[in-house]
Amino acid sequence: MRTQLFKNNKNKVWIVLFLLPVGLLITAFFVYPIVFLIILSFMEWNGIQPMSFVGLRNFTDIFANSVFQTSIKNNLIWAFSAAFLQIPLALLLALVLTRAPRGWRFFRTAYFLPNVISLVALAMMWSALYNPEFGLVNYLLEVVGLGHLGRNWLGEINTALPALIFSYQIYVGYFMVIILAGTLSIPKEFYEAAVIDGASVLQQEIYITLPAIRGIVVTAGTLAVAFALRQFETTFLMTAGGPANQTPVLGLFMYRRMAGLQYGRAAATGVLLIVLGIVVLSGLQRVFGKSDAVADSQQ
């Protein structure tokens, strides 16, 4: 009993010591920023002079700003495209690869590859692809006889945002890998039994696969929407919010407020970005059910 107590005491010191570095960094880079952001969103501050309390003025000011309104609309379009473009495509690819066509491992590896390359390098690449003079996109249209459709994709009001969102579809492989993990873990006996009962492939997918992976698809969707909402680099580097302020997102709006030394408004935008994430993601969970990974990580 005495040795037990002694041992515990000795470990207590070590436990605290081992948790100290993580605790310090989490406090400095996650807890403090949230607290600071919330406080600062009610202040006026240019980074030099002392802060002054302005109540809700930062929020009313940015809501009245037309670029902010466009930004929040664009953020929702990005989130929508993640949930209803990226995820269905990822699901479709995962369902096909689950049935192990020839070379499925190669396809899985290849589809994921764009995710390890920087957004900056890929943004430069897409800018070159969309280039009106030598870009591949216009050239391809010409080759198939649709040359009249060729245009300055990133420079025209109607095509800039769709062109950005199209370029983002190369990241589908990330979500496909997650969904594939779910489909590959379904016991094979389920399918064998279904085949004996005379179920077609389509029926197998609808009655066995989809119900089994519902949770994991919601997980993938949660991540896809979360990533799309915090999207910044693609827009910043490919259009910088243009043409005519049609493509900005909240991240870019915040960056510009910061560059203009309007730290209070930048902080208010940051708070709204976090709130928007919570609202959209909990809305998704309400409609489509609980996600697996989030539930797991909160055990």
Added chain:
Amino acid sequence: MDTNTVIKDSLNETPFAIVVVANLLKWVLLIGYLSIALFPMLWLGVSSFKTNFEIETSPFALPAVWQFQNYVSAISVSGLHQFFFNSIIVAAIATSFNLLVTSMGSFVIAREKFAMRKTLFTIITAGVLIPIVSFMVPYYTLITRLGIYDTLLALIITYAAINIPISTFLISSFMTSIPKELEDSAEIDGCSFVQRYWNIIMPLSRPGLVTAGTFSFIYCWNEFIYALLLTSSRSARTVQLAIRFFTSQFRTDYAGMFAAIVLTMIPTIAVYIFFHDKIISGLTAGAVKG
């Protein structure tokens, strides 16, 4: 395997035309998406070996002569080697620091029993869902107050911290799976707390550490927003920031610019080639962990 033959049997019962059409659609989808995901990069890679004239006139053809000197001029025009050095320093130190700190924390969370254990794990890993981009103002003021603005140290600390949630998740779930008996017998042999961590649990956790390290390295190499925000001078410039200057440095020398972009992609592609199993298993662990 089994599923395959079973599925083929079931296909045999459906009309032949449907089987053909379904198969065709399957391959159209697989190859169609392959061309969206990979063809642009392939085009970039091939173009980086062309002359500028070839890039503008025949974007589809292979280069008549492979222009390896594009790569030589890419380095001399952009000064990329200097920024490569910075990026390697940042990625290597931030990843090592991150692994040390999170493995210590994960060891305690996974192997010790104390009251706030689960709460702590939840708080740390919840950081994965926070949009880090919204922390622009707090990180900027924190780094300037620490007096390390415009240094590589600023990026090292920030990147190491940002990766704590994902690393903790990967490493602690791996450490939890190590059988308790190994530690018990080591303790009877007189192993101290630190020895248990360093000599017993750390070597056994290598696969988890490698997975977390891979994710961290790729993140650090590719990070752009905070490199943009927390540094300003050439001496602290990373590769991703350097890419931004390519358009003004290379002007109309697209071949040289493409070669420079390809060079910046090589480290993470190499890591992916060596560790893609780790990356895929890491994502899978996050998704289907029971």
